Amino acid sequence: MNFDLNRLVRENIKNLKPYSSARSEYSGAANIFLDANENSFGSPLTKWYNRYPDPLQQEVKKKISVIKNIKSEHIVLGNGSDECIDLIIRAFCNPKEDNIIICPPTYGMYEVYAHINDVPLKQVPLLSHFNLDLEALENSIDEKTKIIFLCSPNNPTGNNLNREDIETVLTNFDGLVVLDEAYINYSRHRSFIADLNEYPNLVILQTLSKAWGLASLRLGMLFSSEAIVAVLNTIKPPYNISGATQELVVKALDNVEEVNNMIVETVKERAHLAEILAQLPFVQTVYPSDANFILVKMDNASAIYDILKSKGIIVRNRSTVILCQDCLRITVGTAEQNKQLIETLQEHKQEYV
Numbered sequence: 001m002n003f004d005l006n007r008l009v010r011e012n013i014k015n016l017k018p019y020s021s022a023r024s025e026y027s028g029a030a031n032i033f034l035d036a037n038e039n040s041f042g043s044p045l046t047k048w049y050n051r052y053p054d055p056l057q058q059e060v061k062k063k064i065s066v067i068k069n070i071k072s073e074h075i076v077l078g079n080g081s082d083e084c085i086d087l088i089i090r091a092f093c094n095p096k097e098d099n100i101i102i103c104p105p106t107y108g109m110y111e112v113y114a115h116i117n118d119v120p121l122k123q124v125p126l127l128s129h130f131n132l133d134l135e136a137l138e139n140s141i142d143e144k145t146k147i148i149f150l151c152s153p154n155n156p157t158g159n160n161l162n163r164e165d166i167e168t169v170l171t172n173f174d175g176l177v178v179l180d181e182a183y184i185n186y187s188r189h190r191s192f193i194a195d196l197n198e199y200p201n202l203v204i205l206q207t208l209s210k211a212w213g214l215a216s217l218r219l220g221m222l223f224s225s226e227a228i229v230a231v232l233n234t235i236k237p238p239y240n241i242s243g244a245t246q247e248l249v250v251k252a253l254d255n256v257e258e259v260n261n262m263i264v265e266t267v268k269e270r271a272h273l274a275e276i277l278a279q280l281p282f283v284q285t286v287y288p289s290d291a292n293f294i295l296v297k298m299d300n301a302s303a304i305y306d307i308l309k310s311k312g313i314i315v316r317n318r319s320t321v322i323l324c325q326d327c328l329r330i331t332v333g334t335a336e337q338n339k340q341l342i343e344t345l346q347e348h349k350q351e352y353v
């Protein structure tokens, strides 16, 4: 594998002179800031919301860097990891020319952002047990393939991809491998963050939206080489993470223990839910999960989806997705929520037999 970042970056991005914001031109201490056309009189909220936030989110990154054991220079923060997905595609893929590979069934946003950016998409479905089809993957790579998106644990299937398979792709592909670890906190596998130094083509995505319980704040984390981080920082919107989000996230990141407790609870409930679901007569397969949801194949999933909906319980109907025929994706709830879900399904069982 001959990795050459310079070959991968789009010409227009290489030549870009990024917007220089007031706060990036001067970020030191001063008494009077009259450089950014902010409202000098204040804001209708107390505090300092009249001021533009730190474009590089240094306080937030400092905390993340301790928790994840990686330097700030290896981190990009996005308005959700969805923004990171878009940034990567825009930095590296020439519309109508370069292509991206995804391995469905997987997270839908890779495809959406490929289409938005008018970048051709190749699909290499997972094998029947939801692992990578390495041979098909290798055959579908061509000289215009810039990015392969992998998701582990995968959404909506819940399983980890084989670690050796991910390593094989990283070793053999000379484009970027984006590894989405949105659910890594629930997984028995460890993150690839510790392996970043070995793979110059690796881009890892994580998020505060799942285990950290902060979906509303919109904070996605990207970890990669300093060189890739530098490219993405030149094209990201200068103030992509709001001051309110930065402030709240800095506080939230002090509560690692509370988050760990929620993860332990979730994993416990996941095992319990999986066990009970498997006993329902109309359930065919409860797929093993390393995430905070379970994919379940059942007789007539759409009918069961409707029954649950009519009782005010909403799950995700994945019936029309490749390899997920008759599957519902069920997020692990609290003990009480899971109890209600199960009771509703058991009532249905009586109608069914």
Ligand SMILES: *Cc1c(COP(=O)(O)O)cnc(C)c1O
Pocket (backbone or CB within 6 Å): 079, 080, 081, 082, 083, 107, 151, 155, 180, 182, 206, 207, 208, 209, 210, 215, 218, 219, 220
């Ligand atoms: C939920 C999820 C995300 C998170 O997206 P955010 O924009 O950070 O909320 C990313 N990837 C996958 C696979 C997900 O399921």
